[in-house]
Amino acid sequence: MSEESIIQTKDVTVSFGDFQALKGINVDIKQGEIIVVLGPSGSGKSTFIRTLNRLQPHDGGEIVVDGIQINEDTTVSDLKQLRSDIGFVFQQFNLFPHITVLENIALAPQKVRGMSKEEAEEVAMKLLERVGIPEQKNKYPAALSGGQQQRVAIARALAMDPKIMLFDEPTSALDPEMIKEVLDVMIDLAKRDITMIVVTHEMGFAKEVGDRIMFFDEGHLVEESTPDVFFDNPKEDRSKLFLEQIL
Amino acid sequence: MSFNFFLLIFILFVLLPDLLNRYHITVRAVQVSCPNIREILNLLYGKLPRYTYSAELAFIISLLLTYFAVKSELSFASYLPLVTFGYIAHLNSKELFDTPSNSFITILSFFILYSFFVKALEFVFIESNWDVVFKNRRFIFLGPYFINPYTGDEIWRFWPPFYVFLVIFCAGYGTLSESKVKFLLPYSIFCLALIFLIGYDSDYYSYKNGMKISNRNYEATESLFLLAGALILGLISYLLMHQRCKILEEFQVNYIQQVLILSSFLSFIGMLFLLDPPGDEGVKPSYWGGFVLNLIFAFGSLVIGFGIGIALAFGRRSSLPVFYVPSVAIIELFRSGPLVAWLFFAQFLVPDLFNPVWEADIASRIIFVFALFFGCYLAEILRGGLQTVPHGQFEAATALGLSPTQIKLRIQLPQAIRTTLPAIVGQMIAMLKDTSLVYFFGVYDAFKATKDIPSQRDFLAEYEEPLVFVAFLFWAVAYYLSRLTTKIEKNLGLDNEGGAGRT
Numbered sequence: 001m002s003e004e005s006i007i008q009t010k011d012v013t014v015s016f017g018d019f020q021a022l023k024g025i026n027v028d029i030k031q032g033e034i035i036v037v038l039g040p041s042g043s044g045k046s047t048f049i050r051t052l053n054r055l056q057p058h059d060g061g062e063i064v065v066d067g068i069q070i071n072e073d074t075t076v077s078d079l080k081q082l083r084s085d086i087g088f089v090f091q092q093f094n095l096f097p098h099i100t101v102l103e104n105i106a107l108a109p110q111k112v113r114g115m116s117k118e119e120a121e122e123v124a125m126k127l128l129e130r131v132g133i134p135e136q137k138n139k140y141p142a143a144l145s146g147g148q149q150q151r152v153a154i155a156r157a158l159a160m161d162p163k164i165m166l167f168d169e170p171t172s173a174l175d176p177e178m179i180k181e182v183l184d185v186m187i188d189l190a191k192r193d194i195t196m197i198v199v200t201h202e203m204g205f206a207k208e209v210g211d212r213i214m215f216f217d218e219g220h221l222v223e224e225s226t227p228d229v230f231f232d233n234p235k236e237d238r239s240k241l242f243l244e245q246i247l
Numbered sequence: 248m249s250f251n252f253f254l255l256i257f258i259l260f261v262l263l264p265d266l267l268n269r270y271h272i273t274v275r276a277v278q279v280s281c282p283n284i285r286e287i288l289n290l291l292y293g294k295l296p297r298y299t300y301s302a303e304l305a306f307i308i309s310l311l312l313t314y315f316a317v318k319s320e321l322s323f324a325s326y327l328p329l330v331t332f333g334y335i336a337h338l339n340s341k342e343l344f345d346t347p348s349n350s351f352i353t354i355l356s357f358f359i360l361y362s363f364f365v366k367a368l369e370f371v372f373i374e375s376n377w378d379v380v381f382k383n384r385r386f387i388f389l390g391p392y393f394i395n396p397y398t399g400d401e402i403w404r405f406w407p408p409f410y411v412f413l414v415i416f417c418a419g420y421g422t423l424s425e426s427k428v429k430f431l432l433p434y435s436i437f438c439l440a441l442i443f444l445i446g447y448d449s450d451y452y453s454y455k456n457g458m459k460i461s462n463r464n465y466e467a468t469e470s471l472f473l474l475a476g477a478l479i480l481g482l483i484s485y486l487l488m489h490q491r492c493k494i495l496e497e498f499q500v501n502y503i504q505q506v507l508i509l510s511s512f513l514s515f516i517g518m519l520f521l522l523d524p525p526g527d528e529g530v531k532p533s534y535w536g537g538f539v540l541n542l543i544f545a546f547g548s549l550v551i552g553f554g555i556g557i558a559l560a561f562g563r564r565s566s567l568p569v570f571y572v573p574s575v576a577i578i579e580l581f582r583s584g585p586l587v588a589w590l591f592f593a594q595f596l597v598p599d600l601f602n603p604v605w606e607a608d609i610a611s612r613i614i615f616v617f618a619l620f621f622g623c624y625l626a627e628i629l630r631g632g633l634q635t636v637p638h639g640q641f642e643a644a645t646a647l648g649l650s651p652t653q654i655k656l657r658i659q660l661p662q663a664i665r666t667t668l669p670a671i672v673g674q675m676i677a678m679l680k681d682t683s684l685v686y687f688f689g690v691y692d693a694f695k696a697t698k699d700i701p702s703q704r705d706f707l708a709e710y711e712e713p714l715v716f717v718a719f720l721f722w723a724v725a726y727y728l729s730r731l732t733t734k735i736e737k738n739l740g741l742d743n744e745g746g747a748g749r750t
């Protein structure tokens with residue numbers, strides 16, 4: 001882990017009408033750090049990580065990702081560059097149902113990075129092997145199990161060779177027996193030099209691989225500490241309450 | 248008609264007593280015999296053996312007997328089919344005659360259907376003279392120019408496209424993973440029909456507007472050889488593709504299908520160029536005609552209309568007024584006017600508008616109007632389809648860095664087309680039928696041809712048969728198209744996948 005910041009936010013706010021979902025978030029994330037975001041439902045976790053690649057525009061404060069300032073004035077090409085450097089994995093997988101698994105993974109490298117078809121498919125094949133399902137390459141997503149689909153989604157994000165990976169509850173839509181296969185892929189990923197921000201309810205994962213826990217509640221970043229401190233000796237009352245409820 | 252009489256007898260002596268009997272009403276006159284219909288049928292047919300297909304067999308025999316009755320015009324013959332229909336009734340008597348009201352409905356609907364059927368048979372086989380259709384078959388399919396003794400040589404221009412289309416088409420069937428019989432049986436019927444239509448050389452000519460309509464210099468042998476070549480090539484392409492697709496994976500088959508669809512578009516454009524290449528050669532569109540012209544109009548407007556429809560659909564969904572306003576305006580304008588009005592517009596106004604820039608002939612102008620009209624309806628269908636594409640698809644594609652245009656064309660549009668395919672084909676069928684409207688404008692489409700046939704010297708005032716025949720042609724193509732979509736839908740797995748719902 002280097003000491004170089006890759007994501008910095010200052011007083012980020014997001015409002016939906018009168019409702020303020022994020023009420024001033026300040027974070028400083030170093031390159032290669034594994035951040036686990038915890039918090040009760042509706043606390044703004046998804047909203048926060050979606051602001052980082054501007055899937056969710058913010059209305060106040062500053063976000064700088066990889067040296068690029070993100071706001072209304074960010075140019076289209078900067079934004080494209082930024083998004084292609086950030087992988088995003090959704091709770092609902094969001095694979096493209098009309099093309100095969102291999103094509104799902106190879107699409108963006110061709111269209112965004114301008115790779116040739118062969119190159120892109122080679123990359124895709126390597127990633128499919130890495131997530132453990134090379135034999136499924138020619139199937140359509142609907143023919144895969146949930147765990148397999150999510151692994152394809154991770155491979156799809158990795159195909160762009162991102163510097164940052166964002167995960168929004170990647171295992172919440174999965175049957176219990178499939179959660180492990182996805183977590184294994186993520187744990188393997190965490191060992192490499194990639195920055196990860198993971199919203200999850202998997203406390204085991206948070207303890208094992210998290211460098212830092214960020215606890216959100218009601219639009220505030222309530223607590224930031226290492227997993228040891230957070231789980232054994234939380235600083236804030238609200239963190240304690242949260243841990244009592246889920247453990 | 249003796250059947251009405253028979254019906255009356257039936258009601259008076261069988262149905263009524265049956266009813267009365269069941270409701271325990273005794274009337275002196277019928278007290279003596281009040282048979283139940285099921286009992287009667289059982290009495291008559293009870294001893295006959297039943298086989299698995301006896302109902303189907305009896306039905307075919309009944310139809311044949313009906314045909315015989317109609318053809319022979321013998322009075323006793325008209326009762327023969329009732330005997331076998333009675334047997335069918337006996338086989339199904341549990342469902343058909345279980346309550347008095349059901350008995351009544353059964354018998355009433357039987358006689359209504361039966362008399363329609365008899366009338367239709369009489370029209371088709373007795374009263375009509377199909378000679379007029381048969382002798383004018385080339386005229387109905389191709390219009391006057393291609394069968395005129397002086398210009399008819401140009402007909403060769405249809406052969407290369409015919410070859411190409413047949414090969415593409417058969418290959419397309421090969422990609423559907425179905426049993427061979429399902430293709431080979433209809434295909435051989437299709438072949439026989441074509442051989443009969445082309446091979447049977449009926450020598451005939453007549454004058455119309457000073458133009459000779461003739462089969463006289465028509466050389467059947469040459470055409471037959473050409474036809475045989477095409478049919479065999481089609482068969483080969485089917486067999487090869489069928490063989491190949493068995494070992495290919497689903498995504499490769501899909502890829503082949505896309506290539507086939509694209510190549511049929513390209514060959515269509517190629518066909519137009521072959522018919523009327525730039526320069527003096529070729530046949531000007533205003534000389535094209537017949538049912539083929541209807542198909543050309545339909546296909547051409549389909550290709551152009553798809554482009555228009557896609558553009559309008561996305562335009563209408565755009566949040567920018569520059570795109571949004573014109574799209575809505577065009578869609579609402581064209582959908583609110585009747586098609587005939589727009590065709591008149593194409594005929595009389597468009598030339599004035601376009602002439603300085605583009606001297607459009609009537610055929611292109613008509614295709615232009617059809618394409619716009621089709622495009623507007625398609626836009627609305629696609630818009631509905633686009634709304635069903637989950638927002639997550641857009642987000643996932645955006646997060647990967649794809650541009651808005653790439654997302655629209657590569658992610659949203661294919662999914663929208665898949666879910667709205669049935670509606671799109673319905674619109675295609677509607678457009679095919681609408682092409683018959685062009686006969687208002689002197690374009691020699693199939694309907695214009697049929698309208699002119701009764702003025703031929705030999706077939707004066709024979710209106711009905713050609714019209715029925717052309718109506719049948721349209722029906723056949725439309726029916727075929729709708730059958731085809733059900734197949735494609737199954738192939739896409741739309742019926743069990745539930746669209747993009749899972750992702």
Ligand SMILES: Nc1ncnc2c1ncn2[C@@H]1O[C@H](COP(=O)(O)OP(=O)(O)OP(=O)(O)O)[C@@H](O)[C@H]1O
Pocket residue numbers: 016021039040041042043044045046047048
């Ligand atoms: N598009 C939107 N429009 C209106 N309100 C929204 C929208 N997106 C989120 N919100 C609101 O913002 C708040 C934070 O939502 P967010 O999805 O970030 O929560 P979360 O912490 O991810 O919760 P969960 O664990 O349930 O996913 C919620 O109260 C939610 O109702």
Ligand SMILES: [Mg+2]
Pocket residue numbers: 045046047168169
């Ligand atoms: Mg969430």
